[in-house]
């Protein structure tokens with residue numbers, strides 16, 4: 049009886065404090081951690097957000113490990129990262145859809161660059177077809193790159209982070225990992241998986257007392273990187289197509305402040321919350337209003353093959 053009373057009081061007080069703390073941080077920025085000298089691995093670093101994050105991390109005096117399937121892309125990212133001040137840059141060709149290759153390259157990274165302390169699972173692909181029109185091979189590839197690669201990279205790099213009780217797992221998911229989208233069924237499935245996976249392992253780490261290994265889950269709306277070329281947003285003020293540079297900066301800031309969830313743009317926090325509490329029919333009406341049912345109608349995607 050006494051335990052119930054004490055625990056309830058404790059939870060109430062902590063609840064009040066965490067809300068006050070959260071309110072204070074609307075005005076006072078979080079302290080940023082120093083990641084100088086840390087080894088940062090970025091998958092899909094050959095283009096888009098991956099390349100921009102590499103440049104941002106480089107400017108923070110880190111050692112960069114770049115993975116991509118695109119040789120030219122990764123070379124250019126390596127050049128830019130060195131220019132931005134990276135301590136050292138290692139580049140590897142790695143097809144993240146291949147588990148054995150992920151493990152093989154991970155071993156090579158550990159031998160050559162040392163233990164990775166910041167893992168950024170960023171590589172992603174999109175089919176962009178109605179589900180029944182999507183070839184089985186592309187559906188499989190989408191799940192392999194967008195979610196299963198995260199399993200294998202965690203298996204490879206998490207043990208060292210746990211041993212040191214120090215590290216950061218960054219999952220570049222999508223708002224399509226929180227809300228289903230017409231025309232993106234396989235992509236959404238893969239991103240929901242990525243979000244659920246990162247959240248669950250984050251909790252597993254917390255439950256085992258490894259609170260030095262942090263998790264950041266990034267859920268952006270469309271970013272103007274070419275991956276979703278052709279897609280249009282209906283009300284750009286409410287749901288803008290995001291600027292890649294802005295997204296990269298927000299991600300780095302989230303990592304430096306140990307922010308667990310980063311949804312972009314800010315309206316996405318509200319939309320994601322609404323999805324779970326509104327009556328279904330109202331949700332559909334709002335979805336139509338926001339253009340959510342025709343987002344993919346004008347999809348072209350990358351003009352050339354790219355990860």
Ligand SMILES: *[C@@H]1O[C@H](CO)[C@@H](O)[C@H](O)[C@H]1NC(C)=O
Nearest residue numbers: 081082083084085086108109
């Ligand atoms: C960050 O840490 C490194 C050593 O790990 C140190 O040399 C550097 O001065 C620190 N930077 C800041 C801004 O504290």
